[in-house]
Amino acid sequence: MPAQLHTENLSLKIGHQQLLENINVSLHPGEVVALIGPNGAGKSTLLRTLTGFQPPTSGQVLLKGKDLTRWSSESLSRLRAVMRQQSTMAFSWCVEDVIAMGRAPWPSDNTNHVVNQVMALTGCDALKGRDFSRLSGGEQQRVQLARALAQLWHDDIPQGWLFLDEPTSALDLYHQQHILRLLKRLAKMGALSVCVVLHDLNLAALWSDRIILLHKGRVVADGTPDHVLDEQTLQRWYQADLRVLRHPDHPVPQVLLEQ
Ligand SMILES: Nc1ncnc2c1ncn2[C@@H]1O[C@H](COP(=O)(O)OP(=O)(O)OP(=O)(O)O)[C@@H](O)[C@H]1O
Ligand SMILES: [Mg+2]
Structure with a gap:
């Protein structure tokens, strides 16, 4: 069975609203996939469904060939992690304790070692x-x-599926670059699949292997940055006046807004 996470005709309807419609996507270890699309397109909803927090109303999410709903929460939490768009803490926790919460699914003997490693990597x-x-x-x-x-x-390496909902929205330029370089490097080690929601299409162009464009709950493009970040495609689905140029130093597109 291929080590992958994929959906089969996944749909989600809440009340009268069709939030996701007939989604067929797959996420492989070694790959950084950017999920893009206008506000309200369904990116966060899709992330909730792909991670098992929101069951679909039809279709399914398969992890290593097995329906996500059939995985125990303990096994699932060793295989996939989620960083949400908004996160608040009700109590005072010190930074190391918040990071150590991530170790809950694992034996505690190497918690300090792992916490120190990830703190160093993320500049914490x-x-x-x-x-x-x-x-x-x-x-x-x-x-x-x-x-x-x-x-x-x-x-000693990250393994499984990492889902990040706009992880760079509050980061300065240095940290945007640092974190995306890090995610790319960790994915290239081969055992980690990164699925990241991004509004900044230029970051997506520089660091993702594949881009999935969502619009009104449907996948309207899925492919390389060059394929998806096409001027007509972006104008059509974002309804924005923009130009797509080549990056002067790298073989990737870059998006500029018109005044
Ligand atoms: N539980 C729910 N019940 C009804 N509607 C919902 C629910 N959750 C989300 N929606 C609606 O589904 C649509 C998609 O929401 P979602 O949060 O997935 O968008 P998004 O693509 O992440 O947008 P943004 O870029 O603004 O974060 C929105 O119109 C939202 O209001
Ligand atoms: Mg969102």
């Missing part, structure tokens, strides 16, 4: 000992990413 070292609730928005995002990575850390 300087936040050691700080109260999570008092961190800036971007600092909180980096800690949440470290927590999600800690959850998938196994035999």
Whole structure:
């Protein structure tokens, strides 16, 4: 059975609203996939469904060939981690404890080792000992990413499926680049599949292997950055005035808005 996560004719209807319609996508280890689309397209909803938090009303999500609803929550939490679009903490937790929460599915003997490793990778070292609730928005995002990575850390590498909902929305340029370079490098190690919701199409162009474009709950494009970030395709689905140019240093498209 191929090590992959895929959907078969997945649909979700809540009340009269068709939130997802006939979605067929697959996510493979080694790959960074960007999920893009206008506000309200269904990106966060699809992430909730792909991760087992929102069962579909028809169709299915298969992980390693087995329907997601048939996985125990413990086995599932060792295989997939999620960083949500909004996350709040009701209590005061220090940064290391928030990251260590990601280790809940695993034996506790190497918790400190893994927490230290992911803190170093995500640039959270300087936040050691700080109260999570008092961190800036971007600092909180980096800690949440470290927590999600800690959850998938196994035999000294991240393994499984990592889902991130707009993980760079509060990050400055340095940290956007740092985090996307990191995700790409970790995926290329071969055992991790990254599925990341991004509004910044230029980040998606630079660091994703594949882009899935959602519009009103349907997949309207799925392919390489060059295929999906096409001027007509983007104008049609985003209804924005824009140009698509080549990056001067890399063989990828870059999107510019018209004034
Ligand atoms: N539980 C629900 N019941 C009814 N409608 C919902 C529910 N959850 C989401 N929706 C609606 O589904 C649509 C898709 O929402 P979703 O949050 O998935 O969009 P999104 O693509 O992530 O948008 P954004 O870019 O703004 O984050 C929206 O119109 C939203 O109002
Ligand atoms: Mg969303």
